[in-house]
Amino acid sequence: MTNESRTAVTEEYDVVIVGGGVGGVTVGVFTSRYGLSTLILDRGRSSLGRIAHLENFPGFPAGIDIPTFHKLSHAQAERAGCEITREKAVSAAQTADGFRIETETGDEYATKSLVAAAKYGREWLETLDEGEFLGADGEVDINWEGHKRYGRTSVDGLYFAGRLGTAEDQVVVAAGQAGETALGLIHDVRRDEGLPEDLAAHYTDWVFVEGSIINGDWEEHVRNEFPERVEDADLSEARFEELRSQYVERKVEQAIAPGEQRERRRRGHRRLVEHLDDDAVLDRAAEIEAEMDEY
Ligand SMILES: Cc1cc2nc3c(=O)[nH]c(=O)nc-3n(C[C@H](O)[C@H](O)[C@H](O)COP(=O)(O)OP(=O)(O)OC[C@H]3O[C@@H](n4cnc5c(N)ncnc54)[C@H](O)[C@@H]3O)c2cc1C
Incomplete structure (x- = not known):
């Protein structure tokens, strides 16, 4: 990013996450729930989008189609407090307080912590650290020495999550690795806040x-x-x-309290139903009515 092309910073966040797949969303749920203002940028090539039907993520007895999985995970992140915008990151620069990140539409965001969570669409990393992050083959070529856990990198405040990090190429592994990255980021924030x-x-x-x-x-x-x-x-x-x-x-x-647990169960089921296919919900409702009539 050059000074000439720099526009006014539109918003400031504690955490900006590039990528709203399972990796980025997992980090966002944790950081928002901790109380960090979090923005997820999500646009461009996606691994998740290439899956025909997700059969191996726990919790879905007959698997789950990707549009529904995507909507469910985004709804969860938003409820946790994340903002999600359909924008593609194109460049980033380090600042005295963290980073600035610029999108394809020219919007700029300032953030203390930056999470790279999109393997396909990682070209913006070339603009950081004088291109040290991407090797000639375009693979992430960061110096991982001493930074292999918790998604940390050799640059303070910059983290990797999901497939772009160290995760094997499965959705559940990307989610797990991103959870670890989120915890590493939160530990670092707490240390910066002066906790022992x-x-x-x-x-x-x-x-x-x-x-x-x-x-x-x-x-x-x-x-x-x-x-x-x-x-x-x-x-x-x-x-x-x-x-x-x-x-x-x-x-x-x-x-x-037990009463609050019951209330959360009710709310959780209600939110799930909102994302299910209407015909499936109506079919199941008719079955339930018929079962009740039998008694
Ligand atoms: C063909 C194929 C089939 C697969 N099948 C399965 C399967 O059946 N089961 C399984 O467990 N795993 C499967 N995988 C692997 C799985 O898709 C990945 O492990 C997982 O999706 C990685 O999650 P992620 O969040 O790291 O990245 P992604 O899923 O790639 O998510 C990255 C997100 O970032 C966005 N993005 C990209 N660039 C930018 C940018 N510059 N700025 C902002 N946003 C950006 C994208 O739009 C996307 O939403 C498959 C992969 C492929 C390629």
């Missing part, structure tokens, strides 16, 4: 029913376990208490 190393790396995106993990008071349990999370850190008393409060608050939020 062990605490920064202790992050789980869990939801469970109150009382299902320990018998007793959950809040008291997490309050008591906090010291072991920071035992190697040199903290003042005030900082210890501040971090403990944040830790307890987040852990307490993960536990939901």
Whole structure:
């Protein structure tokens, strides 16, 4: 990207993800749920789009057609808080605060963290790090030494996810690798926020029913376990208490009441139905009605 072609930055995000396949969407769900403002750019060649019918992703008894899988995963990312735009990334540049990324339509976005999650459509990487990322054959030629886990690269704030990263060429593997990238990114953000190393790396995106993990008071349990999370850190008393409060608050939020679990089940099923074929829904509804009439 040249200075002459640079337009005003339209929006700023904590995370911009290039690619809205299963890899990019997986990262986006995690980063949004953590509270990072996240934009997914999604346009161009797609591996997912070439699959005739996805038979080997858990949770779909008779497989799932790709348009429906794509819509379901995008709806999930949007509900988690991601913005998704049908724009293609064409170039990127490092800035003092992170990166700027430019799209085919000339829009520019600023971001602290940038995730490359599109193997086909990765040419924009040539504009970063003086072309060091792509080898002569167009394959990702990054220096992976010391960066093989959590999707990190030799450039701070730049991550790879899905097929473009280290994932074998299957959708479920791309999702798993991207989940690891998301956790690596979140660990890095937490470290940058000033959390001690062990605490920064202790992050789980869990939801469970109150009382299902320990018998007793959950809040008291997490309050008591906090010291072991920071035992190697040199903290003042005030900082210890501040971090403990944040830790307890987040852990307490993960536990939901049985009534809330039922409500989430109802909402989850309702959202699924919205994406199913109308004829299939009506056929099944007629079957259910007939079954009920028999009683
Ligand atoms: C012919 C074929 C059949 C396959 N069949 C199966 C199968 O049956 N089961 C299975 O598990 N796996 C299968 N795979 C592998 C599977 O498709 C990939 O492992 C998986 O889709 C990788 O996910 P991803 O998110 O990394 O990339 P992709 O699925 O490629 O998603 C990348 C996304 O980024 C977008 N994009 C591209 N360039 C840009 C850009 N510059 N800016 C913004 N957005 C961009 C694309 O539009 C796309 O939506 C198949 C692959 C192929 C090629």
